[in-house]
Amino acid sequence: MTMTDTAADRLGSASSGNALELRGVTKLFGALAALTDINLTVRPGERRAVLGSNGAGKTTLFNCVTGDFLPTNGSIRLFGEDVTSFPPQERIRRGLRRTYQISLLFGGLSVIDNVYLACRGVSRGRFSMLRPRRNDTLMARAAELIEAVHMTPLKDTMVRNLAYGQQRQLEIALALSGAPRLILFDEPAAGLSPTERSELIAILMGLPGHIGYIIIEHDMDVALRVATSVSMMHNGRIFKEGSPEEIENDPEVQELYLGGGHG
Amino acid sequence: MAVTDTRPQPSYQWIEHISATNFGIIALALIMPVLANDFILFQVFGWAFILGTIALSLQFLAGYGGMVSLLQMTVAGLAGYGVALFGDSGAALSLGWPWWLNIPVAIIVAGIFATLVGALAVRTEGIYTIMITLAIASAFFYFARQNYPIFNGYTGFNLVIPPQLFGVDWRQPVPFYYLTLGAATLSFICVLYVSRSPFGLALQGVRDNPRRMAALGFNVTMHRIYAYTFASFFASIGGILLVWQNAQVSPGTVGLPNVFDILVIAVVGGLRHPIGPFIGALIYCVLRAFAPDILLAFGLSGERFKMLIGLGFLAIVFWSPDGVLGLWDRWKARRSANADPLTGKARGGSA
Ligand SMILES: Nc1ncnc2c1ncn2[C@@H]1O[C@H](COP(=O)(O)OP(=O)(O)OP(=O)(O)O)[C@@H](O)[C@H]1O
Numbered sequence: 364m365t366m367t368d369t370a371a372d373r374l375g376s377a378s379s380g381n382a383l384e385l386r387g388v389t390k391l392f393g394a395l396a397a398l399t400d401i402n403l404t405v406r407p408g409e410r411r412a413v414l415g416s417n418g419a420g421k422t423t424l425f426n427c428v429t430g431d432f433l434p435t436n437g438s439i440r441l442f443g444e445d446v447t448s449f450p451p452q453e454r455i456r457r458g459l460r461r462t463y464q465i466s467l468l469f470g471g472l473s474v475i476d477n478v479y480l481a482c483r484g485v486s487r488g489r490f491s492m493l494r495p496r497r498n499d500t501l502m503a504r505a506a507e508l509i510e511a512v513h514m515t516p517l518k519d520t521m522v523r524n525l526a527y528g529q530q531r532q533l534e535i536a537l538a539l540s541g542a543p544r545l546i547l548f549d550e551p552a553a554g555l556s557p558t559e560r561s562e563l564i565a566i567l568m569g570l571p572g573h574i575g576y577i578i579i580e581h582d583m584d585v586a587l588r589v590a591t592s593v594s595m596m597h598n599g600r601i602f603k604e605g606s607p608e609e610i611e612n613d614p615e616v617q618e619l620y621l622g623g624g625h626g
Numbered sequence: 627m628a629v630t631d632t633r634p635q636p637s638y639q640w641i642e643h644i645s646a647t648n649f650g651i652i653a654l655a656l657i658m659p660v661l662a663n664d665f666i667l668f669q670v671f672g673w674a675f676i677l678g679t680i681a682l683s684l685q686f687l688a689g690y691g692g693m694v695s696l697l698q699m700t701v702a703g704l705a706g707y708g709v710a711l712f713g714d715s716g717a718a719l720s721l722g723w724p725w726w727l728n729i730p731v732a733i734i735v736a737g738i739f740a741t742l743v744g745a746l747a748v749r750t751e752g753i754y755t756i757m758i759t760l761a762i763a764s765a766f767f768y769f770a771r772q773n774y775p776i777f778n779g780y781t782g783f784n785l786v787i788p789p790q791l792f793g794v795d796w797r798q799p800v801p802f803y804y805l806t807l808g809a810a811t812l813s814f815i816c817v818l819y820v821s822r823s824p825f826g827l828a829l830q831g832v833r834d835n836p837r838r839m840a841a842l843g844f845n846v847t848m849h850r851i852y853a854y855t856f857a858s859f860f861a862s863i864g865g866i867l868l869v870w871q872n873a874q875v876s877p878g879t880v881g882l883p884n885v886f887d888i889l890v891i892a893v894v895g896g897l898r899h900p901i902g903p904f905i906g907a908l909i910y911c912v913l914r915a916f917a918p919d920i921l922l923a924f925g926l927s928g929e930r931f932k933m934l935i936g937l938g939f940l941a942i943v944f945w946s947p948d949g950v951l952g953l954w955d956r957w958k959a960r961r962s963a964n965a966d967p968l969t970g971k972a973r974g975g976s977a
């Protein structure tokens with residue numbers, strides 16, 4: 364790598380204006396390579412599904428993008444900025460959001476407080492010691508988000524008392540707070556009932572066009588409906604990318620992925 | 627689990643709604659000097675308000691932040707040493723600054739100390755937080771005992787008394803009662819208010835799920851460190867009042883028995899709500915004041931009161947991990963379970 368190489372790199376990605384750009388990302392857990400040389404580009408507003416079997420490295424990929432894990436190798440650019448060594452909160456403040464495969468919520472707080480914290484985290488006054496006023500804009504925004512995921516009657520319920528599906532819905536509300544530009548959904552439909560599932564699809568399809576997302580989804584039907592592009596992962600590598608139709612009709616994919624239960 | 631469900635959710639009012647029971651308690655506290663003798667006012671209530679205020683700083687850190695710090699008595703003692711050193715005392719070492727200077731400086735020095743130790747402690751979790759703060763508390767005790775230029779070594783400072791503000795001798799039982807009551811009440815209201823502010827809510831978020839907090843844009847480490855700074859303020863207030871009450875401060879003030887007593891008080895009272903430490907402190911001070919007499923009446927040595935407190939601690943932790951507050955919640959839950967959902971009155975046995 365010479366100096367001019369990196370400079371050209373930087374210029375290139377700044378002008379291309381990608382939402383997310385992974386170059387040669389590798390993540391090792393001891394001897395286990397959870398990710399190997401991942402290259403991935405997501406344009407602003409793009410909706411991409413990531414498919415792959417259990418243990419393919421999908422969640423690890425998300426963790427590297429959000430900064431929960433530092434990659435062993437490679438670089439991560441978010442909206443043209445190299446964030447490879449940034450702590451999670453700095454990436455979040457740049458418009459990145461995520462949900463977790465296993466809900467990570469604040470059990471000791473109410474639903475509205477959970478969403479309020481999510482709104483507060485990406486705004487000023489995180490350390491404010493003044494209680495929100497009655498007409499607090501962030502509090503109003505939190506109430507709107509709760510309405511958007513159809514949870515208004517549960518506004519004051521303590522989160523640890525919510526049912527599983529409700530916790531998944533709340534995960535989505537947290538991810539929508541602030542001004543997201545790229546959201547990472549980690550199996551948001553897992554364990555949902557058919558009704559909850561179609562509600563989720565409606566929420567995802569209803570997102571404003573400038574918000575892009577990457578969705579990990581085991582259910583091919585859901586994934587292909589909400590995504591405009593698909594990446595297939597296996598053993599820590601992306602081995603195929605394409606439109607939903609291309610992926611659906613690809614013989615290799617059918618053998619590896621659909622061959623099992625979906626046939 | 628059902629116990630927590632019955633609690634009304636806190637609202638975003640300026641301060642929580644004052645119920646009839648609370649109103650009665652406030653009225654009782656205000657007229658207490660008419661009802662109680664000097665010993666009770668000074669040694670039981672005055673002391674309980676002071677220890678409660680110090681334990682309140684632990685309740686804030688542990689209850690809202692999930693950080694069990696054994697440092698709070700040390701911070702309190704440092705602020706007490708501060709007023710003794712910067713203000714007046716019987717020791718030649720004291721600088722004799724006026725009260726409006728020595729009190730704020732003492733609080734600031736203790737706050738800086740708490741922030742620095744906090745910055746170390748927040749990198750650890752659970753038992754390691756306890757160990758590191760305990761190590762620092764015990765190191766501070768030995769340091770104070772051996773250091774003569776600042777802490778006046780083994781003897782410490784005597785004749786440290788409150789300033790004669792408004793011509794009142796604040797160490798007289800009745801003024802001292804109101805002084806400590808006022809300090810405790812203001813500290814309590816302050817913690818209660820901040821617990822529903824963005825800072826307080828975020829701290830509770832950090833307690834429940836630090837990783838998720840970072841994924842929402844919060845700087846978890848800074849939040850925890852600021853919590854130590856904020857809590858130190860109440861520890862300092864309590865520490866200064868404690869030194870005034872005893873009219874002296876010495877290494878024994880920050881000794882390990884006192885360090886543990888603060889933990890016991892906060893846990894026995896309950897860490898979930900800022901009223902907990904005051905309940906714990908009142909129980910502790912009543913026991914300290916009367917247990918020796920009761921033990922003597924049963925023909926036991928009065929020295930055994932510590933054992934009585936220890937047994938009480940054991941019983942509380944065993945029966946109710948949430949302290950006395952937890953017992954109270956359970957009692958209320960049982961009562962509301964028996965209540966008619968329409969009238970709110972107790973159901974008759976036949977209905
Ligand atoms: N923190 C960790 N420490 C060690 N190994 C890990 C860790 N996280 C994940 N792994 C390993 O990395 C590999 C990829 O895991 P990952 O969770 O990314 O898979 P996934 O594609 O999300 O699978 P699933 O569909 O089951 O969620 C697995 O072999 C897993 O055991």
Ligand SMILES: [Mg+2]
Pocket residue numbers: 421422423464
């Ligand atoms: Mg996964």
